[in-house]
Amino acid sequence: MHRIPALRVTGYMGRAYARTWRASIMTTFINPVLYLLAMGVGLGSFINKSAGHAAIGHQTYLHFVAPALAATAAATTAASESMFPIMGAIKWQKTYYAMLATPLRVGDVLAGHLAWIGVRIATSVASYLIVMAAFGTILSFQAVAILPVGILTGAAFATPLAAFAATQDTDSGFSLVFRLGVVPLFLFSGVFFPLKQLPVGLQVVAWITPLWNGVALCRPLAAGTVTATGLVGHLAYLIAVSVAGVVVARSTFRRRLLV
Amino acid sequence: MGDNSVDEDPPGSDALVAARNLVKEFGSFRAVDSVGFEVRRGEAFGFLGPNGAGKSSTMRMVAGVSPRTSGDLTILGLDPDRDGPRIRARLGVVPQEDNLDPELTVRENLYVYGRYFDIPRRELRGRIEELLHFAQLTERGNDKVDPLSGGMKRRLTIARSLVNEPDLLLLDEPTTGLDPQARHILWDRLYRLKARGVTLVLTTHYMDEAEQLCDRLVVMDNGRIVAEGSPRSLIARYSTREVVELRFAPGDTERMADKVADLGERIEVLPDRLLLYTSDGDAAVDAVTGRGLEPLSVLARRSTLEDVFLNLTGRHLID
Numbered sequence: 001m002h003r004i005p006a007l008r009v010t011g012y013m014g015r016a017y018a019r020t021w022r023a024s025i026m027t028t029f030i031n032p033v034l035y036l037l038a039m040g041v042g043l044g045s046f047i048n049k050s051a052g053h054a055a056i057g058h059q060t061y062l063h064f065v066a067p068a069l070a071a072t073a074a075a076t077t078a079a080s081e082s083m084f085p086i087m088g089a090i091k092w093q094k095t096y097y098a099m100l101a102t103p104l105r106v107g108d109v110l111a112g113h114l115a116w117i118g119v120r121i122a123t124s125v126a127s128y129l130i131v132m133a134a135f136g137t138i139l140s141f142q143a144v145a146i147l148p149v150g151i152l153t154g155a156a157f158a159t160p161l162a163a164f165a166a167t168q169d170t171d172s173g174f175s176l177v178f179r180l181g182v183v184p185l186f187l188f189s190g191v192f193f194p195l196k197q198l199p200v201g202l203q204v205v206a207w208i209t210p211l212w213n214g215v216a217l218c219r220p221l222a223a224g225t226v227t228a229t230g231l232v233g234h235l236a237y238l239i240a241v242s243v244a245g246v247v248v249a250r251s252t253f254r255r256r257l258l259v
Numbered sequence: 260m261g262d263n264s265v266d267e268d269p270p271g272s273d274a275l276v277a278a279r280n281l282v283k284e285f286g287s288f289r290a291v292d293s294v295g296f297e298v299r300r301g302e303a304f305g306f307l308g309p310n311g312a313g314k315s316s317t318m319r320m321v322a323g324v325s326p327r328t329s330g331d332l333t334i335l336g337l338d339p340d341r342d343g344p345r346i347r348a349r350l351g352v353v354p355q356e357d358n359l360d361p362e363l364t365v366r367e368n369l370y371v372y373g374r375y376f377d378i379p380r381r382e383l384r385g386r387i388e389e390l391l392h393f394a395q396l397t398e399r400g401n402d403k404v405d406p407l408s409g410g411m412k413r414r415l416t417i418a419r420s421l422v423n424e425p426d427l428l429l430l431d432e433p434t435t436g437l438d439p440q441a442r443h444i445l446w447d448r449l450y451r452l453k454a455r456g457v458t459l460v461l462t463t464h465y466m467d468e469a470e471q472l473c474d475r476l477v478v479m480d481n482g483r484i485v486a487e488g489s490p491r492s493l494i495a496r497y498s499t500r501e502v503v504e505l506r507f508a509p510g511d512t513e514r515m516a517d518k519v520a521d522l523g524e525r526i527e528v529l530p531d532r533l534l535l536y537t538s539d540g541d542a543a544v545d546a547v548t549g550r551g552l553e554p555l556s557v558l559a560r561r562s563t564l565e566d567v568f569l570n571l572t573g574r575h576l577i578d
Contacts, residue, residue: 003377008374008377011371011374012371012374015363015367015371016360016362016363019363093358093360093361094354094356094358097324098354098360098372098375101347101352101354102347102372102375102376102423103344103345103347103348103375103377104344104375105344258324258325258326259285259325
């Protein structure tokens with residue numbers, strides 16, 4: 001299967017990850033449990049008895065928040081996997097340069113690393129799905145599609161951020177991305193409350209964020225109420241952002257690595 | 260080695276690397292300024308020069324990882340712009356800075372790198388044991404790379420560069436930063452490779468390294484090639500057979516220079532000593548004492564590449 005050169009890069013990433021997988025796999029399972037307990041069950045016990053219950057369509061808050069959190073996990077995993085590790089491979093451990101001294105090309109290195117980020121996103125979405133099932137928040141077989149949709153949501157974060165990471169000389173920009181990008185998206189993309197609660201201006205901003213589009217896909221998938229027309233727009237948007245990210249990343253990677 | 264006639268060899272078809280008018284620019288800075296050279300099969304070819312001379316930039320172009328700005332460059336008969344992956348499949352590269360994976364073991368580093376070349380797993384495992392033996396790292400095979408000494412990491416990097424059994428091995432300052440023992444072990448390994456017929460291309464700013472390892476070398480300065488030949492022919496052309504170093508009391512140096520200048524073919528006045536370039540060092544020393552001069556210290560030595568190098572590239576400090 002390693003006839004595809006990029007997969008040799010992915011294979012290396014997997015091997016390097018295998019050294020620390022224990023600690024990391026724990027957090028990918030513990031985080032969903034903690035979030036679903038605190039938000040879904042804890043905060044939900046208030047909301048389910050209040051006026052908010054109607055605003056989220058008379059479902060329990062746990063059912064409302066769980067699929068959105070799965071999309072969020074995809075986004076945050078994508079963000080952390082596509083910034084520091086890429087800069088590290090360029091500046092700190094210089095693993096990219098070791099790869100590029102072999103028959104591998106810049107495109108192979110980028111594709112192989114993105115594929116690995118995809119694996120990491122898939123793992124965190126899959127563990128969310130398992131935990132969601134344990135909490136009884138999966139009401140339909142459609143929920144299986146949360147996995148590919150989650151990967152796509154993550155890709156819409158990973159590819160532009162990988163493009164950005166390859167232009168950076170220090171990691172200070174990355175914490176800025178988290179503070180001014182990932183955290184506000186996490187809070188205001190309709191994960192914890194319906195977007196309708198926001199002022200109209202902010203709603204428009206939310207529509208163009210990949211996380212809201214991912215949330216808007218995952219929620220009906222978990223409930224089994226998804227419709228084709230509901231899917232198309234969000235999917236097209238996420239695919240467009242991901243593809244644009246790859247195109248830009250190809251160019252920033254080449255500019256950085258082929259000097 | 261060390262035959263003058265080697266310089267006059269016509270460019271043969273045996274050239275593994277051929278460069279003509281090769282230029283590399285970074286923005287408006289011209290790092291490599293129209294250089295030409297050939298590397299022939301089986302030889303050890305060196306780029307000697309101060310920091311910033313353009314050695315590493317040239318090396319990166321030869322390694323097929325840095326596109327040239329202009330000029331002709333053929334590596335293993337192929338154009339790196341078009342056939343980069345095919346060329347790199349047959350090259351071994353030892354970069355200036357180690358880029359081993361510190362989290363993986365010695366063996367894993369070799370394995371992962373071998374897989375980048377798509378070497379079949381079974382074959383790779385056999386090769387790794389041979390390479391560990393060659394690099395004297397067999398006992399450390401299952402240790403992580405991080406705690407290894409600088410010399411061991413370099414040997415591992417060299418072992419790694421051999422995993423694809425390259426036709427051409429490129430080494431960018433292979434012994435910089437190593438202690439003398441580690442350097443000698445490394446040189447010994449490189450000799451063995453040479454004896455096996457591996458073609459070596461290396462950059463260095465160590466004169467002793469260039470003299471020890473290179474059959475032929477070019478001296479680079481400010482992006483240009485300023486001299487080319489075997490170490491011995493370069494010494495013959497740009498220096499004298501011997502050099503006498505005379506140290507006088509501080510303040511006396513300039514005055515003494517006038518008194519001994521005629522004893523050598525050339526004299527160089529340094530802040531702390533005089534260098535007298537001559538074909539016969541002992542005779543020059545006798546002549547100095549014969550004139551009743553009493554230097555604080557006298558050293559008559561063979562001329563080295565260092566003399567050539569300093570003569571060609573000057574004594575200005577390069578930061």
